Amino acid sequence: MQHHQTPQTTPAPPRPTTTPHPKAPRPGTAGPPAWLSPALLVLGLGLWGLALPLVDFRSMEDYGLLDRLPLPFYASLVVLTAGFLVALRRAGTAPGWPLVHCVALLVALKAAPAVLYDAVRYPWASKHDAVVSALLGAGELRPYAGLSGNMSAYDQWPGFFTLNAALVRAFGVESTAAYLNWAPIVLGLILLPVLVLLYRTFTEDWRLVWTAVWIFQLANWVGQDYLAPQGLAYVLHLTVLTVVLRHFVRPGAADRLGDRAALDPAAAGVPPATSTRQRAIGVLVLAPLILAINAVHQLTPVMLCVVLAALCLTRRYRNLGLLAVTGLITLAWDLTMGRPLFLETLATLKDSLGRLTQNSRAGYTGQLTGPGPELAGRAGIAMALAVALCAVIAVLARRRLTRSTLPLLLASAAPLPLFAVNDYGGEMLFRVYLFGLPGAAFFAAAALVPAAGGARRSRGALARRRITAVALPAVLLALTAGFLPAYYGKDAMYYxxxxxxxxxxxxxxxxxxxxxxxxxxxxxxxxxxxxxxxxxxxxxxxxxxxxxxxxxxxxxxxxxxxxxxxxxxxxxxxxxxxxxxxxxxxxxxxxxxxxxxxxxxxxxxxxxxxxxxxxxxxxxxxxxxxxxx
Amino acid sequence: MTVNPNPNPTAASRAPRAGARAVLAVSGWLALAATLLPNAFPLRWPPVLLFVCLGPGLALLHPRPRGPRPGTRLETFALAAPLSLSLAALTSTGLFLAGSFSVAAFLVPLAALTTVAALLPGLPLPAATGTAQSGGGR
CATH class of the missing domain: 3.40.50 (Rossmann fold)
Structure with missing residues (x-):
């Protein structure tokens, strides 16, 4: 914010349009019939609906919900994937269908417990329900009560719980148990347009946008989308990041990316630069969001500070004022409302600092045991590696895209050093993965969706197109196959x-x-x-x-x-x-x-x-x- | 999601925008009225949920200046829920801190803010209010 640039009133030059639009069908290429994608959507959802009554969740054993899901359930996911791939080919002329498919995937992947279970899914969701009930019983926050098991921490970062307390009273229900199993769907629906906006900031290719959203949904198996502060704080975090990436570009930070020829055909132009005064107003607009992140969750503000600091490594987003304001709000909250746990955590930092392997361990103490949990653990790791591998391929193979999308790459890699700080109760591995996922999903999609456009007809380009024509559906189906054990393999613990x-x-x-x-x-x-x-x-x-x-x-x-x-x-x-x-x-x-x-x-x-x-x-x-x- | 070729909306295009702003202006009060229905009555849910999740944010962001920046509608839609939920979480937290929470105390300030914001132009997000000079950089 300290850089003084004179605001200009002239509008940004229109984006060059020399690159063939990636959405446009190639001349002479007959696309799939328009009815095919909607038909597959209806078929997929129909199969899913037919499968639900067949799910015998009350008899779950070693494999959780995984071996209780009937064949039509698995078939529905295959059909939805096929429908999405068809819709992707027509993303330019019918952009709504990939969106509808993404919503359908969200429902198909995560709504089954909400529809079926006659009890709260996840013991931790029940814990959060108890916090809301206690809050409503007390009628006030008691951040310094010193309750056993660090339960006062929930009153120190209470935003999510006070919001749910308000909703419980406004809905006129007894507790959050009336709706909490639907949290993954609601949070997913809120997150979806934010993700689309984030990806659209870096690419004009809608196929890339929707594929990244699809991969994100499949790779988001870490179970942080239940009724929990992290789910809401994550959405707010990505919102702040997206606004910063779209509205906090500093003027005159090199013009190389302003040259369309230097960009990947799928890349979007750099957002218009803004003056110091405009960005100062932008900080004011973002302040409620940043404050809310602090009110809701203790770890996410740290992630936000780390991500904003990483963005400052680029000249494009060197917004030290925004970083300072975010840091000050975080510190102010930690030293007032969050003071007890903050000081306790600081006291233990000297023990946890630098213990990389210890801080990055998964879980609290023991090793996953039994067929379902072990499969869930292996599937999770395999999925993370698969997404990371695809992302690395794209980062290396599409360097011009990487150059223009460097801020997203940095933002996704920024949380990694937190392994060196604290283990967050055995959760740090999953949280770092979660915060790195938006960028990883984008680059993984970039590896699978080749740049469109008819300018380059080399043999290599054709070969890449043929490979990705096979690789895209294969990877999407493999990720779907990985999601199910990772997300549902331990449901015997969760129901x-x-x-x-x-x-x-x-x-x-x-x-x-x-x-x-x-x-x-x-x-x-x-x-x-x-x-x-x-x-x-x-x-x-x-x-x-x-x-x-x-x-x-x-x-x-x-x-x-x-x-x-x-x-x-x-x-x-x-x-x-x-x-x-x-x-x-x-x-x-x-x-x-x-x-x-x-x-x-x-x-x-x-x-x-x-x-x-x-x-x-x-x-x-x-x-x-x-x-x- | 596309650039509006006509930055000066005609009377025909202003009408739906005025309608949308009117709906937004009363949305909070409708949600408040819905809470007068019996406890757990299903009709309480939609107006309350829609208002808390979208009302204040949409009112604050709509209408956005229609300049050369593409994606304005997508941006409004994407940011509305996070902004709304932030304001709702801060309001409820403030009320519980003061020990004065009630449904009315929660919804009335949000509804009033939404009504006022619906009558005003959208928030001036930096890149939508004109540009400094060309972007770029590493």
Whole structure:
């Protein structure tokens, strides 16, 4: 903002139009019939609709939802992909159809749980539901309450929860459970035009835009689109990035890219440059968005600062004023509302700094165990590698496109150094992937959609066109095949029958205020019901080797660590069994052993036992000397 | 998404824009009225969801100056929801911080802002308000 350029009132020169429009069908080439794409769309959605009643999600086992999805479901995705590819060929004359196909893909990929499940998908979504309920119960924010398990952090970055509290009251529903399974669809619909706008900033080729959007949707398996602050903050982050890329071009930052001949045929011209005053006003326009990102999420503002700093490496986007304002807003929030967790994180930074391998590990402690979780893990890694490989090919092979799209490349690579800072509870790997995905998807698409235009008819260009004619559908289908296990392979952990959640709710409702809830992990619905009144200890969320020692005599192990006088209840449920086994926290059969030993121990008495789980109360008064079993 | 060849809208093109602005101006009040319906009544959902997700943002961004910059409509559409949700999140957070949250306290300021913004020109995003000089750079 400190660069002083005189604003000009003359309009930007019109974009040169010498390059044949990539959307225009080549002369003499008969495209697919106009009805084919809509017909495939209807067929695909029809198959999807027919498949849903056949999904037996209540009997999920090792492979989660994956082996419960019937053949018509898989066929629907193949048909939708075919329809999209057909629509892509007519993207110039009928630009709406690729859009409709992208929306259909979003629905087909992610709406099944929302339509089918009679319970909340994702235990963490249930946790966020509990935060909203607690907020509505309290009627105010208590960022310094010091609740156990760092639960006060949700009051320190409360924007997402206050928004949902407002929606719950405005809709007149009891809790977010009434709508939270639809969050991936709503967030996906909001994100879609932002992505299109982002990609359109760098390319005029609609085929490239839609293919990048399609790949983004397939590669976005990391599960951050549920009812969570990250989902909303991510959309806001990409919005700020897009506005910056479109409106914060500094004047006179070299003119090479103004020469159409220097650009890839698919590349868009550089956005019009803006004066210091215009960009200062732009900062004011962006300020509510930046403030909202800070109100919603603790990590995303850091990502935004890192991305804006990376953009400053280019002369085109060296907006130090914007970076300073963003940094100041972030610091102001962290030192006021977010002060407790911010200071705690700073105190631990010296331990985590530079521990690259530790910070980039996936998950919290154990190794994924069991066919479904292992397949999900492998599929996720394979997809990330496939997208990255395609992106690298495009970066190297289409250097003129890379040059003009360098800011997007930088923005996507910028979060990588955060591996050196903190592990974010085992989540940093997934978050870095998520923030790098928009750029990776764009370049992966660039590798698969060759530049259109009839100017170059070399043998090499024809060969590339033939290869990509095969590679594009193959890669899209491969990514679809990877998405399903990565997204649904662990759904046995994510779906909990309502009766099981009711058991947990009853157990916690029985506890007095100040009581202590024990469970193997916190990844089960209603785990944090009344979290502002009841303390909790997830006693298996630790080194698996320590859990092995605990299993020798679990009653004594727990009794030795329970604070004197605490009113303690232990809740052990089927979902915890699936989770601790799948995440490798407990060895095979460990959960059953734990349950049986605690149940048999005189230190614990059974309060309630159901097929879905057991509730035990800690009763030390009945202990015989030395008495744990 | 395309350049408007005629930067001076005719009376015929102004009419739908005025209609859209009128709808935006009352959208928040409609959402507020919908909350008077019984709890969990399905008709509460569409006006509330549409207004909170799109109303303030569309009102602030529409109408945009129609200059040489392409993609204006796409830009308005893409930015409307993030801007709306940002304002909604900040409003609700402020109310909970003050301990004075209620549905009316949440919707009335947003509805009032939307009404006022609908009567004014769109926000002056930098590149839409004229350009400095040619862009470029690395």
């Amino acid at each position: 909990t029958p309502p009766a099981e959640s009711a058991l947990v709710t009853r157990a916690i409702d029985r506890m007095p205020a100040g009581g202590l809830l024990l469970a193997t992990s916190g990844s089960f619905p209603q785990a944090l019901h009344r979290y502002d009144e009841v303390e909790h200890w997830w006693f298996c969320e630790q080194d698996p080797a320590e859990n092995e020692r605990m299993l020798v005599d679990p009653a004594r192990y727990l009794a030795d660590r329970i604070p004197p006088g605490a009113a303690v209840h232990v809740v052990l449920t089927r979902t915890q069994d699936v989770y601790t086994a799948g995440e490798g926290l407990l060895p095979s059969g460990g959960f059953a052993l734990l349950r049986d030993r605690l149940k048999a121990s005189p230190l614990f008495r059974t309060v309630e036992e159901q097929p879905y789980g057991i509730v035990l109360a800690y009763a030390p008064s009945t202990t015989t000397p030395g008495g744990a079993s």
